[in-house]
Amino acid sequence: MAMNTGAELPGPGTGPGGAHDGDDERLGCGRLLSAVWDAREDGADDLHLRDCPHCSAAVRQLDLLGDAVRAAGGGREPSWDAGALTERVMDVVRLELRPGPPLPLGEREEDLWVREAMAARALRAAAETVPGVRAGSCRIRPAESGAGPSRGPVRVRLEVVVPLTAGLRDLAEEVRRRVRGAADEALGLPVDHVDVHITDVTDPAGAEPGRAGAEEGTRP
């Protein structure tokens, strides 16, 4: 990032003193202050640091700073109420929606449309009615490629994270069925094809994502 260069000279690690350059100090015992502090920070087991008056004074200075930081609570608030901030951020976000391209609703001769983001919301929700399933990316595009918005049926590509079970294929099939049902019945969005991609599996006990790319199902 260019914005971070040039503010401090010379450049990193170029001089004989490495990154610390002219700001470093050679202590009375011959050790560099930076090396002594690095050793302290790394918790190095170095007898010299304890016995040498120069080094132990340098270490004490660093410890005093640590004490001051802790006494100041790090200069931090103990906890933040992020509620008001979240509201302000979302006020801006809701004015800058990214609705995506229009998709046809109903019959070919009708003039009803839904934005991709709105339709995706409904289809993800339908997928998540299958217990343990979490929906990620949901892209909905006209099945027939062509210029401009098409009134033909659409193709849905849905990524899901599913619980690790023996019947992944059945689970994917159930997700596909519910997504297709929601598109047909709830939205009136004619669907040509639903691709269900399992991008990750969760351990039902730990409920944490596990291995990626367990299985992919692309049957209609």
Next chain:
Amino acid sequence: MPGDDGLLAVRAAEGDEDAFETLVRRHAPGLLRLAASVLGSPAEAEDAVQDAFVSAWRRLPEFRGQSAFGTWMHRIVVNRCLNMLRSRRPVTDLDSVPEPEAPDHAVSPARAAESHAAAVALGRSLSELSPEQRVCWVLRELEGQSYETIAETVGISPEAARGRVFRARRCLTEAMTAWR
């Protein structure tokens, strides 16, 4: 469930504002703490984090998940803070420097007074660091990040990050020694 940040980020990138709201709610407290440490002002920290989230919403379609959402947000907030520090007028009046709040749970009045004095001294010394030193020091000392992570966040080499933290510590220890 921080494990599903990636999933929520993908959804937010596709225009799902509810997914984004979950991410904002989840990451705002930590980012506010970081920004307040760097800027020394809760009000400015709120501005920085708010701007960072709005910028993230706009850039999400390009966010391909090369890094975790939290790491990406950290980077945006740090850069925002750096820009704010750089655009500040040079400090001529030390009394105008925002001071960190003293904790209200100190054990005794004497200890509280000393803690407060140390906090004030530290706050003033911090304001004398360069923006780059200050950011690197906060990430190292308060966020406990490795030099490699700091380097990645700030966009410099790990050696440069180490150098900036060292220089910050030198300035601060000298100031604290003078205070004592």
